[in-house]
Amino acid sequence: MIADVLVLGLVGAILGLDMVSFPQAQISRPIVSATLGGAFMGDAGVGLLCGVLLELFAHETLPFGASRYPEWGSSSPVAGAAAAIGASVGSVSMALLFAVPFGLLTASAGGWSMVQLRHLNARLARRRLEALARGSARTVAGLQVAGATADLARAGGIALLAATIALPLVRWIAVQPAPLAPYAMPMLASLGGAVAGGAAWKMFHSTAGTRWFGLAGLAIGIAIALVRSR
C-alpha cells in the first residue's frame, strides 16, 4: 500500500501542476484524472465512474483568474484510486459513496492550498522587485521555476496526505455490510445531475437562444435515457 500512496502522490503532483502552472491541458479534470487514478489501481472503469460524478460537480467551479475554486488535479486521482480499491475488496456503491465526498473535500483543501501558494509567490516576487526592475532574466526565470516547483510540491503533498488517509479507510468502509448501499448510486447521481444541470443554466443562460437548445437537448436526453432504462 505504501507504493500505491507514493505513486498517487507523484501522479497527483503532476496533475495538480496542470491546473494552473503547466501546461493547463486539463489532464487535471476529474474525468481524466480520476480515471487515471482508477487505472493505476487496476480498474479504470470504476475510476471513470468516480471521475464522471466529480466532473458533474466540477461544472460549477470554473477556474476564473483570481477566484477561489477546488483543485481537482491532486484530489481526483486519489478519489478514483480509492474507488477502485474499495470496489476490488467490497461494494462499488459504498466505495463511491466514500470516494466522491472525499474527492470533493480534498479538492476544497487543494483550492485553499492554491491560495496560500499565490500569497507565497507574491512574497517571492515582492522581494525581487528591484531585480525585476533591472530586467534580470535570471530573476524572471527563477520566479517562474520557483512557482512551478512550489505548485508541484503543494499538489504532491495534498495527494500524498489524501492517499494516506483514503486508501486504508476505503478498504474498511467498502466491506462494511450496509443495507442502504443500493441507494448510494441514485443519490450520488441525482446530486451530480442537479449540480451539473444548475451549472449549465448559470453558464449558458445569458446567451441568446440557448434556452431552446437546452430544452431540445433535455427532451432528447430524457427520452433516450428512459427508453434505454426499460
Place this chain on the structure above:
Amino acid sequence: MSLSAGATGPDQPAVTAIPALPHRTRLAIISRLFAVQASWNYEILIGTGIGFCVEPALRLLPGGAGGEAYRAALARQSQYFNAHPYLSSFAVGALAKAELEGQPAARIERFRTALCGPLGSVGDRLVWVGLLPTCSFGTLLLFGAGASPLTCVLAFLLLYNAGHVVLRLWGLQMGWERGLSVAAALGHPILREGPVWLARVGTLLAGVAVPLTVARLVGGTGIATSGITLLIAAAGASTLVLFHGRVEGWRLALIAGSAALVLFLLRHA
C-alpha cells in the same frame, strides 16, 4: 483606453522594419507559453510570466541578451499583467514585435495596460464558459452512450486540446503579425461569435448528456429508479438556479454525501 493608445501622439515612433521571428525563438516562446502562469500571484498576476515568454525575442534586440535595450524591455514586460492564460499569446506576440520594432516605452506600456481587459474577458467567455464545459458535456454524452474509459479520456483530451493549442499558436501568430494593431484580431469572428456558438452547442450537449449520464450511473436498476433519480436531479437543478449566487451545489453535495455515508454505516451498526 484604446488598444492603439498613443498611435498618433507626440511619441510617434521611428519604427524599425523587422524580419520574421526565427524558428528557434518562436519555439522557445511557444514552449514558455504553456508555463505563463507558473508564478501567478495576487500582486503581479501573470506579469512575470509575460516577461518570461517574451524574453527569447528580446535577445534579438541591439546589444543582445543582457544589453541595455534587452534589460529595459524585460523590466517593462515583467510588470503587472492580467489576461486569460491562453489568450496571453496575443499579447506576447504583439509585445515582442513592439519591442523589436523599437516602439517608445510609454506607448508599449499604455498598450500593455489596455490589453489586459479584453484578453481576460474574451478568454473567459471563449474558454472557461465555452470550450471547457462544451468538451466536458460532450465527453459525458459519450459516457452516457456507453463509451469505455479510454474513449472518454482520449475524446476529452483531444477535443479540448485541439482548441487549446490552436488558440495559443494562433494568438502568437496574430500578435506577431499585427503588433500594436492586434486589437483588430480580437474582433475576429472566432473570438466574437465563438463564445455564442459554443454556449449553444454546450447547452444542447448538456441537455442530452446529463440525463444519459445519470441513467448510466444508476444503470440496471430499472425505469422507475432512473425516472425518480432524474426527477430529483431536475428538482435539485431548479433549486440551485433559484438560489443562484447564494448556494454552491458542490458544497451541499459534499455535506449530503458525507452525511449519507455516516448514515449508511450507522444503520448497520
